[in-house]
Amino acid sequence: MERWDKIIIGAGLYGLYAALFAGRRGERVLVLEGEDAPFRRATYINQARVHMGYHYPRSYSTAIKSAGYFDRFNRDFGFCVHSAFDQVYATSAAFSWTDGTQFRSFCRAAGIRCDPVPESRYFNPGMCDGAFLTQEYTYDAHILRDWFLEQLKECSRVTLRWSCPVTGLSREDRVYRVTAGEGEQFESDFVLNATYASTNQIIRQALGQEEAFGIKYELCEIILCTVDKPLADTGITVMDGPFFSIMPFGKTGLHSLTSVTFTPHMASFDSLPRFPCQERSGGHCSPERLGSCDTCPARPETAWSYMSSLARKYLRPEFGFHYQGSLFSMKPILKASEIDDSRPTVIRVHTRQPALVSVLSGKINTVYDLDGVLKGEF
Amino acid sequence: MKESNFVSAVVYVRQCQDTVGPFLTRLHAALSENFQKFELICVNDASTDGSVQAVREFAEHSEGAMVSILNMSYPQGLEASMNAGVDLAIGDFVFEFDGTEMDYEPRLVMEVYRTALTGFDIVSATPNGRARLTSRLFYRVFNRYANIQYQLETERFRVLSRRAINRVHAMSRTIPYRKALYANCGLKMERLRYDPVGGGGRPRAEGGRSRLATDALVLFTNVAYRLALWLAVVMMALTLIVTGYTVVIYLSGSPVEGWTTTMLFLGFGFFGMFAILTLVLKYLSLLVELTFRRQRYVFESIEKISK
Numbered sequence: 001m002e003r004w005d006k007i008i009i010g011a012g013l014y015g016l017y018a019a020l021f022a023g024r025r026g027e028r029v030l031v032l033e034g035e036d037a038p039f040r041r042a043t044y045i046n047q048a049r050v051h052m053g054y055h056y057p058r059s060y061s062t063a064i065k066s067a068g069y070f071d072r073f074n075r076d077f078g079f080c081v082h083s084a085f086d087q088v089y090a091t092s093a094a095f096s097w098t099d100g101t102q103f104r105s106f107c108r109a110a111g112i113r114c115d116p117v118p119e120s121r122y123f124n125p126g127m128c129d130g131a132f133l134t135q136e137y138t139y140d141a142h143i144l145r146d147w148f149l150e151q152l153k154e155c156s157r158v159t160l161r162w163s164c165p166v167t168g169l170s171r172e173d174r175v176y177r178v179t180a181g182e183g184e185q186f187e188s189d190f191v192l193n194a195t196y197a198s199t200n201q202i203i204r205q206a207l208g209q210e211e212a213f214g215i216k217y218e219l220c221e222i223i224l225c226t227v228d229k230p231l232a233d234t235g236i237t238v239m240d241g242p243f244f245s246i247m248p249f250g251k252t253g254l255h256s257l258t259s260v261t262f263t264p265h266m267a268s269f270d271s272l273p274r275f276p277c278q279e280r281s282g283g284h285c286s287p288e289r290l291g292s293c294d295t296c297p298a299r300p301e302t303a304w305s306y307m308s309s310l311a312r313k314y315l316r317p318e319f320g321f322h323y324q325g326s327l328f329s330m331k332p333i334l335k336a337s338e339i340d341d342s343r344p345t346v347i348r349v350h351t352r353q354p355a356l357v358s359v360l361s362g363k364i365n366t367v368y369d370l371d372g373v374l375k376g377e378f
Numbered sequence: 379m380k381e382s383n384f385v386s387a388v389v390y391v392r393q394c395q396d397t398v399g400p401f402l403t404r405l406h407a408a409l410s411e412n413f414q415k416f417e418l419i420c421v422n423d424a425s426t427d428g429s430v431q432a433v434r435e436f437a438e439h440s441e442g443a444m445v446s447i448l449n450m451s452y453p454q455g456l457e458a459s460m461n462a463g464v465d466l467a468i469g470d471f472v473f474e475f476d477g478t479e480m481d482y483e484p485r486l487v488m489e490v491y492r493t494a495l496t497g498f499d500i501v502s503a504t505p506n507g508r509a510r511l512t513s514r515l516f517y518r519v520f521n522r523y524a525n526i527q528y529q530l531e532t533e534r535f536r537v538l539s540r541r542a543i544n545r546v547h548a549m550s551r552t553i554p555y556r557k558a559l560y561a562n563c564g565l566k567m568e569r570l571r572y573d574p575v576g577g578g579g580r581p582r583a584e585g586g587r588s589r590l591a592t593d594a595l596v597l598f599t600n601v602a603y604r605l606a607l608w609l610a611v612v613m614m615a616l617t618l619i620v621t622g623y624t625v626v627i628y629l630s631g632s633p634v635e636g637w638t639t640t641m642l643f644l645g646f647g648f649f650g651m652f653a654i655l656t657l658v659l660k661y662l663s664l665l666v667e668l669t670f671r672r673q674r675y676v677f678e679s680i681e682k683i684s685k
Contacts, residue, residue, distance in 0.1 A: 093465075094462070094465040094466070095465065095466060095680065124544045124547075125544055125547050125548035126544070126547030126548060127547070242466070242680060242682075261682050305384055305414070305415040306384075306415065306417070306444070306468070309384040309415075309468040309469060309470065310468040312470075312540075313467075313468045313540065
């Protein structure tokens with residue numbers, strides 16, 4: 001039985017950040033990842049937004065926090081950040097929960113950039129009642145991944161294991177025992193559960209249903225597009241309602257297209273992700289062990305025709321975009337955050353000695369929230 | 379070969395629990411036979427009967443239907459509700475169904491759409507036969523006095539191109555009466571006539587349409603203006619007569635008589651002034667409504683039903 005200072009489950013951004021943080025402190029760290037490589041799911045498959053807080057005009061606290069970490073993230077990870085484009089936020093004239101004036105006063109209060117531009121520059125007449133140039137960037141998950149792998153090479157006491165899914169987690173007096181891969185067992189008095197959509201599946205193995213997060217699951221599609229020249233250096237987000245966003249996807253040269261109504265294909269309100277497509281996945285995915293939606297044989301059909309129609313309805317014809325491909329991933333959403341639109345980063349310390357800590361966050365730049373628990377401050 | 383254009387169908391749903399289910403079923407069959415992708419938007423104008431349940435039931439039982447229900451907060455009438463529905467629609471072409479009585483064959487829907495493809499931005503379907511007396515009267519007055527490109531008539535449903543919707547939004551901030559604005563937007567319009575089928579009869583009258591009719595006449599026709607002008611002319615004539623009469627009395631040298639005439643004149647003068655003022659006020663109130671009313675409608679929620 002191998003003993004480790006820390007065992008980290010999940011090699012997304014939060015997992016590798018924690019591994020590097022602890023590794024640089026000289027700790028002996030084991031990272032267990034079910035996929036054959038890091039950053040295969042949510043860290044890669046999302047809008048790749050480095051949030052400044054604009055997204056949450058109805059949750060001031062989320063906005064302030066995002067803005068606070070924005071600069072730090074760009075300082076630390078600037079090499080993977082694409083910032084040389086115009087990020088336009090607009091408020092729809094119909095069906096928005098926020099209008100242009102409210103958005104401006106929100107930005108002023110949060111202290112973030114918001115310069116009005118004429119709506120007619122981007123949108124069809126009458127569609128939007130406010131358009132603003134903002135400061136918001138996008139990160140490239142693959143560049144970020146390679147950087148992490150490079151840095152982790154220098155930490156000789158950190159071991160990374162791919163294709164090594166966790167199948168068991170139990171508490172043995174002063175340690176947690178993790179069973180993974182082909183029945184190998186590992187022990188540590190600190191386990192970090194950074195598995196995002198699989199978080200409840202891990203928690204339940206050790207602690208049962210009571211400790212699970214109150215979340216719902218959405219199977220989400222991100223569409224990648226090639227874009228015409230006018231849109232090349234522009235990101236556009238029509239926000240707060242049944243709208244859409246089309247913005248650069250890291251440094252890939254592609255844009256991501258998402259919409260509030262059509263990006264989520266299916267939802268599950270169970271504590272574990274339970275979807276009808278799991279039966280058709282041929283053992284790839286189950287409520288107990290979530291497979292990657294992106295490589296799933298039962299992957300849904302694209303919603304491109306819906307999302308593109310929605311975006312074309314708003315955008316002037318010269319801002320053309322064309323289908324390139326789709327990425328699918330599972331997104332857990334805290335049930336408490338539905339009404340006020342907040343997306344808090346939750347770090348839950350389930351037990352202290354031995355420690356089992358779960359982190360659940362939908363944003364990349366709040367990764368620094370982990371520093372405290374990694375230093376043992378809990 | 380199915381059409382690759384994305385179409386939206388906006389359906390007005392108000393107290394029609396018996397008709398909405400069969401209507402959606404027939405409409406869905408016609409659309410799914412001909413289009414690769416489409417959406418149905420049911421605007422529920424605060425129905426208090428089982429209409430919404432009927433829509434939900436339809437959505438749950440039909441394969442591959444993308445159905446949204448737009449629930450209005452309180453009854454706001456056909457015009458505001460349909461405007462809300464069209465605002466939500468994302469199609470390249472948008473069908474507007476003003477009611478759920480289907481007194482036509484479902485294939486008429488496709489005929490209307492195909493006519494649009496031949497170069498018309500707005501195509502509507504009009505039943506042959508005599509409309510209600512009040513409707514006939516309204517359209518007669520409207521068409522006679524409105525300075526617009528196309529004649530208005532009773533319509534069951536129509537299809538609009540995205541271009542037409544954008545044009546109408548660019549022309550006017552509020553859309554008090556859709557048909558008049560569509561007819562006035564300068565794009566090509568066509569009308570298909572059909573013989574009503576089935577014993578459904580003509581759709582029942584809807585409350586609140588008489589106010590809309592008055593507003594539409596005042597806004598889009600010059601009836602009110604002509605009335606005011608006519609009154610002004612009559613008053614001028616009266617003024618002239620009274621002036622002449624006063625002169626005659628003056629020449630005949632009887633001042634008491636002159637005083638009476640002045641009073642009469644003032645009486646008539648003020649009467650006319652008030653008449654004109656009334657009309658001016660009507661204009662002003664409409665202008666205020668058009669310019670300053672910010673929210674065109676108040677909606678409660680949008681439900682998306684899909685599988």
